[in-house]
Structures are given as C-alpha cells and as structure tokens.
Amino acid sequence: xxxxxxxxxxxxxxxxxxxxxxxxxxxxxxxxxxxxxxxxxxxxxxxxxxxxxxxxxxxxxxxxxxxxxxxxxxxxxxxxxxxxxxxxxxxxxxxxxxxxxxxxxxxxxxxxxxxxxxxxxxxxxxxxxxxxxxxxxxxxxxxxxxxxxxxxxxxxxxxxxxxxxxxxxxxxxxxxxxxxxxxxxxxxxxxxxxxxxxxxxxxxxxxxxxxxxxxxxxxxxxxxxxxxxxxxxxxxxxxxxxxxxxxxxxxx
Numbered sequence: 001x002x003x004x005x006x007x008x009x010x011x012x013x014x015x016x017x018x019x020x021x022x023x024x025x026x027x028x029x030x031x032x033x034x035x036x037x038x039x040x041x042x043x044x045x046x047x048x049x050x051x052x053x054x055x056x057x058x059x060x061x062x063x064x065x066x067x068x069x070x071x072x073x074x075x076x077x078x079x080x081x082x083x084x085x086x087x088x089x090x091x092x093x094x095x096x097x098x099x100x101x102x103x104x105x106x107x108x109x110x111x112x113x114x115x116x117x118x119x120x121x122x123x124x125x126x127x128x129x130x131x132x133x134x135x136x137x138x139x140x141x142x143x144x145x146x147x148x149x150x151x152x153x154x155x156x157x158x159x160x161x162x163x164x165x166x167x168x169x170x171x172x173x174x175x176x177x178x179x180x181x182x183x184x185x186x187x188x189x190x191x192x193x194x195x196x197x198x199x200x201x202x203x204x205x206x207x208x209x210x211x212x213x214x215x216x217x218x219x220x221x222x223x224x225x226x227x228x229x230x231x232x233x234x235x236x237x238x239x240x241x242x243x244x245x246x247x248x249x250x251x252x
Contacts, residue, residue, distance in 0.1 A: 006031055006050070014057075017042060018186055025068075028053055040063055050075050051093075062104075069112075072097055074208055083108055084139075091147075103138045113169075114149045121156045140165055151176055152193075159201070162186055170212070173197055183208050194219055195237075205230050206248075215239055227252050 003024030004157045014035035020026075020042040036057045047068040055077045062084045070092045091112035097119045121138045127166040127170040138160040148169040159180040170190040180201035191212040198220045206228040221243045230252045 002148050003046075011035060011037070014038070018230070020044075021119070022048070025049075029071075033059070036060070044068065044070070047071070055079070055081070058082070062072065065089065066092065068208060069093070074098075077101070077103070088114070091115070095150075098122065099138065101218070104144055106139045106141050108140075108143050110145045110147070110149065113147045116149075116151045116154050119151070119154045121154070121158070121160065145169060145171070148172075148190075156181070167192070174215075180204065188212060191215065198222070199225065202226070210236065212232070213237070213240065220243075221247065224248070 004022050004026040005035045007027045009109045010030065010032045012034045015033055016038045018040040020037050023045050023140060025047045026044055027049040029051045029153050031053045033053070033055045034042055034057065037055055038060045040062050041148065042064045042203045044065065045067040047211065048066060049071045049101045051071045052074045058080045059077050060082045062082045064086050065092065066088045067141045069090050070088050071107045072094045074096045075094070076098045078100050083105045085107040087109045089111045092110055093115045095115045095117045097116070099120065100122045103121065120200045135186070138156060141161045141163040142165065144166045146168045149167055149171045152172045153175040154173070155177045157179050159182070160178065163186045166187045168189045171188055174195050174197065176197045178197065178199045181199055182204045184204050184206050186208045188210045189212065192210055193215045195215045195217045196219065200222045202223050203225045204222055207230065211232045211233045213230055213234050216238045217240060219241040223240070223244070225243055226248045230247045232252065
C-alpha cells in the first residue's frame with residue numbers, strides 16, 4: 001500500500017499486520033493495542049510512526065525492515081516486545097520508551113543512529129522471568145549498530161545482554177543504571193561513554209575491545225566488575241569510580 005494512517009486508533013482484539021508492505025509514510029502513533037500486535041516480516045519503505053503507542057499484549061516485529069526513520073519514542077510495551085532480526089535501515093528512535101517485560105533485539109541491525117535515551121527496561125518480579133527461562137531481560141546480543149547508539153540515562157532493572165555486539169559509531173551509556181550487564185566480546189569501534197553509570201549487579205566486559213576512548217569516570221560498580229582480557233586501544237578513564245567488590249583487569 002501507499003501511505004497508511006492508523007493514528008490514535010484502538011484495536012480491542014488481536015491485530016495482524018504480518019508482511020505489511022507500505023511505500024509511503026505509515027502512522028500508528030498513539031495507537032492502543034489491547035490484543036496481540038503482529039508486524040512480522042513487514043516492510044516499511046518510508047518513515048513509520050509508533051510514537052506514544054501502547055501495546056498491552058505482545059508486540060511482534062521480528063524480521064521486519066524499516067527503510068525510513070522508525071519513530072518509537074515514548075512507546076509502552078506491557079508484555080513481550082520482539083524485534084529479533086529486524087533491520088533499521090535509517091535512524092531508530094526509542095527515546096523515553098518503556099519496556100515492561102521481555103525484549104528481544106537479538107540479531108537486529110541498526111544502520112542509522114539508534115536512540116534509546118531515557119528508555120526504561122522494567123523487570124517483572126525475578127521469579128517470573130526466571131521461570132520463563134529468559135537468561136536476561138533485554139537481549140541485544142550480536143546486534144550491529146552501524147552509527148551512533150545512545151542509551152544515556154537508560155534504566156535496566158534486570159539483566160541485559162550485549163554479548164558480541166558491535167558499535168561501529170560512538171556508544172553512550174552515560175548515567176545509565178544496570179542491574180546486571182553483559183558486554184562480553186563486545187566491540188566498541190569509537191568512543192564508549194559509561195560515565196556516571198551504576199552497575200547494581202555484575203558488570204562483565206571480558207574480552208571486549210575498546211578502539212576509541214573508554215570513559216568510566218564516576219561509574220559505580222556495586223558488585224564485581226570483570227574486564228579480563230579486554231583490549232583498550234586508546235585512553236581509559238576510571239577516575240572517581242567505585243569498585244565495592246572484586247575488580248578483574250587481568251591481561252587487559
């Protein structure tokens with residue numbers, strides 16, 4: 001189809017838009033989805049708007065292509081949000097988004113700037129997500145960010161995985177709060193800013209590669225911090241940081 005405008009609509013039951021193909025601007029801004037929302041394998045050639053929309057049941061965007069700017073600012077997902085193997089060919093804006101169950105961005109590719117500033121990843125009670133056999137609450141494992149990625153002041157209240165992630169541009173987690181963070185084997189091709197961040201549980205950066213400046217000024221590591229076998233190719237700043245328990249920098 002050409003342009004599609006569903007702004008401020010309400011879907012009281014399931015909404016199936018799988019394999020949707022839009023050539024023009026698609027607007028789902030401020031939409032309420034009370035049933036499951038399925039956009040699997042859809043193609044949005046132009047700009048798409050989901051800003052301020054509310055997904056009360058699972059939201060599934062797996063294997064979709066966003067050719068234009070993808071606007072998800074202020075979106076609220078109250079159950080699982082699935083973005084696995086999605087390609088964002090232009091900028092993706094998730095600023096101020098609220099994710100309140102399990103999110104899966106595994107295998108996604110961000111070709112343009114990715115903004116998650118002020119986003120909240122709010123955990124269920126620990127027993128709930130452990131019973132669902134999710135090893136972490138938010139999954140960004142093996143994701144490629146081809147441009148800058150902004151997670152400044154993001155809040156992760158359960159484990160988040162960034163294993164083997166590639167940040168080709170600058171990565172900012174300035175002021176972010178983590179419950180448990182796994183950046184093992186991550187590649188930071190440009191500057192990485194974790195200044196003033198708080199790691200309330202384990203922080204794992206083992207085997208990570210920092211090709212640009214690594215900024216951890218005023219970071220707070222409440223439990224263990226593991227930088228074993230990490231590679232720092234430029235300056236690394238840990239001034240005024242706090243390591244309350246074991247810190248591993250062996251062979252870094």
